[in-house]
Amino acid sequence: xxxxxxxxxxxxxxxxxxxxxxxxxxxxxxxxxxxxxxxxxxxxxxxxxxxxxxxxxxxxxxxxxxxxxxxxxxxxxxxxxxxxxxxxxxxxxxxxxxxxxxxxxxxxxxxxxxxxxxxxxxxxxxxxxxxxxxxxxxxxxxxxxxxxxxxxxxxxxxxxxxxxxxxxxxxxxxxxxxxxxxxxxxxxxxxxxxxxxxxxxxxxxxxxxxxxxxxxxxxxxxxxxxxxxxxxxxxxxxxxxxxxxxxxxxxxxxxxxxxxxxxxxxxxxxxxxxxxxxxxx
Amino acid sequence: xxxxxxxxxxxxxxxxxxxxxxxxxxxxxxxxxxxxxxxxxxxxxxxxxxxxxxxxxxxxxxxxxxxxxxxxxxxxxxxxxxxxxxxxxxxxxxxxxxxxxxxxxxxxxxxxxxxxxxxxxxxxxxxxxxxxxxxxxxxxxxxxxxxxxxxxxxxxxxxxxxxxxxxxxxxxxxxxxxxxxxxxxxxxxxxxxxxxxxxxxxxxxxxxxxxxxxxx
Numbered sequence: 426x427x428x429x430x431x432x433x434x435x436x437x438x439x440x441x442x443x444x445x446x447x448x449x450x451x452x453x454x455x456x457x458x459x460x461x462x463x464x465x466x467x468x469x470x471x472x473x474x475x476x477x478x479x480x481x482x483x484x485x486x487x488x489x490x491x492x493x494x495x496x497x498x499x500x501x502x503x504x505x506x507x508x509x510x511x512x513x514x515x516x517x518x519x520x521x522x523x524x525x526x527x528x529x530x531x532x533x534x535x536x537x538x539x540x541x542x543x544x545x546x547x548x549x550x551x552x553x554x555x556x557x558x559x560x561x562x563x564x565x566x567x568x569x570x571x572x573x574x575x576x577x578x579x580x581x582x583x584x585x586x587x588x589x590x591x592x593x594x595x596x597x598x599x600x601x602x603x604x605x606x607x608x609x610x611x612x613x614x615x616x617x618x619x620x621x622x623x624x625x626x627x628x629x630x631x632x633x634x635x636x637x638x639x640x641x642x643x644x645x646x647x648x649x650x651x652x653x654x655x656x657x658x659x660x661x662x663x664x665x666x667x668x669x670x671x672x673x674x675x676x677x678x679x680x681x682x683x684x685x686x687x688x689x690x691x692x693x694x695x696x697x698x699x700x701x702x703x704x705x706x
Numbered sequence: 707x708x709x710x711x712x713x714x715x716x717x718x719x720x721x722x723x724x725x726x727x728x729x730x731x732x733x734x735x736x737x738x739x740x741x742x743x744x745x746x747x748x749x750x751x752x753x754x755x756x757x758x759x760x761x762x763x764x765x766x767x768x769x770x771x772x773x774x775x776x777x778x779x780x781x782x783x784x785x786x787x788x789x790x791x792x793x794x795x796x797x798x799x800x801x802x803x804x805x806x807x808x809x810x811x812x813x814x815x816x817x818x819x820x821x822x823x824x825x826x827x828x829x830x831x832x833x834x835x836x837x838x839x840x841x842x843x844x845x846x847x848x849x850x851x852x853x854x855x856x857x858x859x860x861x862x863x864x865x866x867x868x869x870x871x872x873x874x875x876x877x878x879x880x881x882x883x884x885x886x887x888x889x890x891x892x893x894x895x896x897x898x899x900x901x902x903x904x905x906x907x908x909x910x911x912x913x914x915x916x917x918x919x920x921x922x
Contacts (some may be wrong), residue, residue: 430815430818430819430840431814431840443749443750447753450752452753454752454756468783468784539902541897541901542903544857544900544901544905546875548867548875549875549893551878556882556883556893557882557890628764636768636771640868651778662782666778670763673767694763
């Protein structure tokens with residue numbers, strides 16, 4: 426690791442020592458993992474419970490299990506996320522525009538709404554929908570995800586509006602556009618592009634939060650997992666859990682990769698932000 | 707309105723439990739998160755790999771699933787935790803420490819390499835460089851994101867409502883079921899309890915952040 430703030434770039438001797446120490450530690454870590462696996466195996470973890478994924482009991486086939494997890498479970502998770510995300514984005518655009526208005530009478534209420542929505546747990550909002558407004562559990566999940574993420578995305582967009590060079594607005598005004606047109610034609614398209622990586626990261630958060638449907642009774646991935654292990658018995662919990670963690674990791678890490686990729690591609694295409702965004706935000 | 711006044715003792719109990727979960731798991735995740743961050747910037751590759759795998763796995767897993775692991779999966783491996791606040795604190799710590807780690811790591815990385823090079827150039831040793839130059843600057847840029855992580859933790863304690871812990875959100879749920887005519891009022895009261903914690907903390911984070919920006 427050359428170029429670190431924490432230590433000087435190592436010389437050949439240090440590098441050699443580091444490599445040896447690293448290998449020695451890796452051996453220790455592998456040994457600890459092996460011991461963990463062996464002691465779990467003694468407790469019966471490596472027995473036939475994993476067959477639930479390949480050859481499940483009770484006249485079910487492996488494809489029944491996998492279809493219920495991936496098609497039904499992941500499908501319901503994605504449906505909630507895909508319905509909530511565009512709604513949140515639209516609401517966020519409105520909130521961000523109001524929040525950056527010149528008029529305090531518009532700006533202040535927007536600040537209050539954003540702060541209140543940001544300060545509450547998503548789960549509580551879902552209960553508002555479920556118990557307060559009598560929504561179905563799917564609608565309650567979408568309701569909570571939409572309101573919460575609208576507030577977060579509004580702040581992301583606002584950071585983008587602030588980061589955009591002021592000359593962009595001035596250029597728009599000077600060629601005779603109204604403020605609304607400047608916002609719509611010049612500012613927002615650039616801000617959405619500029620903030621696309623942050624928006625994708627926020628979509629990952631939204632997708633993860635859709636798992637709260639498990640608590641409000643929406644049949645998403647975790648609920649399907651629970652139904653499966655209630656049916657196949659307690660020993661099937663670990664294999665099903667491992668599969669569900671795997672599904673989340675694959676979906677979320679793929680999305681995060683896309684975020685990094687778009688960030689790299691976009692960096693050359695937009696007017697340079699005035700300041701480092703991490704500091705402004 | 708009567709329903710709200712009658713249930714004030716339950717609000718207080720719920721608030722205390724939420725605060726307990728947030729404070730205990732906050733303190734534990736700060737410790738674990740700093741250790742993880744130290745591993746992630748360590749010169750030894752194998753340590754970095756272990757910490758990275760932990761952080762990336764936990765960050766991409768929903769908190770609800772972490773709760774399910776400790777409450778429903780771990781007992782089938784022969785480790786039975788007492789139901790209630792213990793698995794909740796462990797789950798929240800597991801989850802939050804990954805975010806603490808990332809906040810601390812990006813704080814360390816925000817100090818430019820030139821600062822450390824300058825410190826070494828004027829003859830400071832490794833310890834002095836860290837103590838006098840790198841860490842004071844890193845600490846400043848770490849504090850606002852850390853406050854935000856702790857705010858998120860406070861909101862995340864609500865997930866414990868799904869796993870047999872009587873904190874604010876589950877208090878709200880059972881009050882709402884008992885008093886169907888005052889649901890919005892009661893849940894609104896619960897929301898206010900959260901906002902009492904989260905909004906001042908957010909303002910504090912913003913204030914620290916502004917001071918950091920000016921001092922650069």
